[in-house]
Amino acid sequence: MTLLPSIDFKLVKSNKLVESRSDFTLTQQRAILLAMVQIKPDSQELGEYKIHIADVLGLPKEKKLKGAQYRQVRESLEQLTKTSIDILDSDEQWDSRNFISRVRKVEGNDFIYIKFSAEVKEFLIGLTEKFTKYSLRNVSQLKKVYSIRLYELCKQYESLGERKIEYMRFRDMLYIKEKKSLSNPSRIRERVIIPAIAEINESELTDIQLSFEEITKGRSVTHYHFKIKRKNASNTVSLNQGNGEDHGTSKPHSPSPSGFPDPKFYEKLLKKYDQGILDFSIEKIRNLDHVVRKEGYLLKALKDGFYQEEFDKLEEGKRKMKEVKLKKNRKQQEDEKRDLIRMEYDGFRKSLLKRFIEEADESDLALFCFEIEDSESSLERKYFSEFESGKPSDLAISYYSQWLVQKYGNEKDQAMLDITNYAKIHHQFDF
Numbered sequence: 001m002t003l004l005p006s007i008d009f010k011l012v013k014s015n016k017l018v019e020s021r022s023d024f025t026l027t028q029q030r031a032i033l034l035a036m037v038q039i040k041p042d043s044q045e046l047g048e049y050k051i052h053i054a055d056v057l058g059l060p061k062e063k064k065l066k067g068a069q070y071r072q073v074r075e076s077l078e079q080l081t082k083t084s085i086d087i088l089d090s091d092e093q094w095d096s097r098n099f100i101s102r103v104r105k106v107e108g109n110d111f112i113y114i115k116f117s118a119e120v121k122e123f124l125i126g127l128t129e130k131f132t133k134y135s136l137r138n139v140s141q142l143k144k145v146y147s148i149r150l151y152e153l154c155k156q157y158e159s160l161g162e163r164k165i166e167y168m169r170f171r172d173m174l175y176i177k178e179k180k181s182l183s184n185p186s187r188i189r190e191r192v193i194i195p196a197i198a199e200i201n202e203s204e205l206t207d208i209q210l211s212f213e214e215i216t217k218g219r220s221v222t223h224y225h226f227k228i229k230r231k232n233a234s235n236t237v238s239l240n241q242g243n244g245e246d247h248g249t250s251k252p253h254s255p256s257p258s259g260f261p262d263p264k265f266y267e268k269l270l271k272k273y274d275q276g277i278l279d280f281s282i283e284k285i286r287n288l289d290h291v292v293r294k295e296g297y298l299l300k301a302l303k304d305g306f307y308q309e310e311f312d313k314l315e316e317g318k319r320k321m322k323e324v325k326l327k328k329n330r331k332q333q334e335d336e337k338r339d340l341i342r343m344e345y346d347g348f349r350k351s352l353l354k355r356f357i358e359e360a361d362e363s364d365l366a367l368f369c370f371e372i373e374d375s376e377s378s379l380e381r382k383y384f385s386e387f388e389s390g391k392p393s394d395l396a397i398s399y400y401s402q403w404l405v406q407k408y409g410n411e412k413d414q415a416m417l418d419i420t421n422y423a424k425i426h427h428q429f430d431f
Helices: 026-036 053-056 067-082 116-121 149-153 167-173 184-202 265-270 275-286 294-304 307-361 362-372 378-391 394-408 412-416 419-427
Strands: 011-012 047-050 084-088 096-097 100-105 111-116 131-137 163-168 208-217 220-230
Touching: 011 026, 026 047, 026 053, 026 067, 026 111, 047 053, 053 067, 053 131, 053 419, 067 100, 067 111, 116 294, 116 378, 131 149, 149 163, 149 184, 149 208, 149 220, 163 184, 167 184, 167 220, 265 275, 265 294, 275 294, 275 307, 307 394, 307 419, 362 378, 362 394, 378 394, 378 412, 394 412
Parallel strands: none
Antiparallel strands: 011 131, 047 111, 084 096, 100 111, 163 220, 208 220
16 A cells, blocks of 8 residues: 555644654544645645545545445544644643544545644644654555654654654653553564564655664663664655754755755756666765766766666666565465464364264264274274273374264365365365
8 A cells, every 4th residue: 555656745744743642543644644735835724635535545546446445434534533632732741632623525425625623723834943844755655553653753853863762752652551552662662663663664765764772771661762864865755854943853955965966956867867777876976086076977877877787787686685585475474374274274173073973873983993993003903992991082082083074974074174175165275
């Protein structure tokens, strides 16, 4: 699922809003962002913003939505009017505010209108300082509920390259405090931070790379320390952030700290050359200390293909690595499915054998014992002795149950004694 994959909107949020406490679902977060990007920089008042259900789902607008898809998103968004956000006031107390004042649906149409509450107007329009700005494209691939929030909290401190958040404050901002399943640092680390960082780092569209460590006092976690690095130009969109507090926002960003290449020159080259080879060439030339006029050299390198062969080899290596990773993932998925089928089949088999045992009578057991009494199999003779003594083992009873299925069961019952047949019939899976 990708949010507006082909459109690059800039989104501006007050730092107070970035650090607010909220409990929005991923669907609600996506809809809110889609509404926010429609707020014009020179707006004086908040309007009503049209949100297409397809955009929330990351689907093309021309794709016909299923009724369940439309209903699920609509119901989720209708809950927004009942969900508030908490803003830290000057006394460091949480001030609860109504965030969405109205969600209006239009019957028979695949869109919804959202209106922000007047209580949050100051955090959405007329922002000249203390704000964070990023591209909607940067978060368009994020699918985990905490990933967008963590991205924003770290993006806010990108210029410093790190952010330290007190443990209890972090729990507050992500609304973790209210969830029993996330009641301790180890669960927060494993279920919130690590998955969110992995998704942010692996996304092709996010522009920052994160790592973190827990700061402890004794055995207690007191802070989370996030390290923030700018990704390579190939994964980024050039952004400017508003001048904020010394810990809050980044200074204007060009494609590299050295100012090479000039953003306008870079945008012009993008219209003519593939971004992959362009960014690869930039990184190569950036490290050439003997080249003074780097932009002219870059242009010649692109025209004459200085780095094309090396770039092609690198891309081929990436492609092969991706294939290996996909193959490994497929095998892992198959192994996981195989284990689940085994667990499911174990219960089914026990039920099947129990049914035939319950339907059997003494004459069936007598016939079974008669057949195995003089068997050449030592195991069958052992089972015979156990039944004769009146103390059959679980294995002996299981063997007798299978004999009953094979003797009196129909073709389907007999086939179900083999897990391979069970997997094919019930899961279309080649075991």
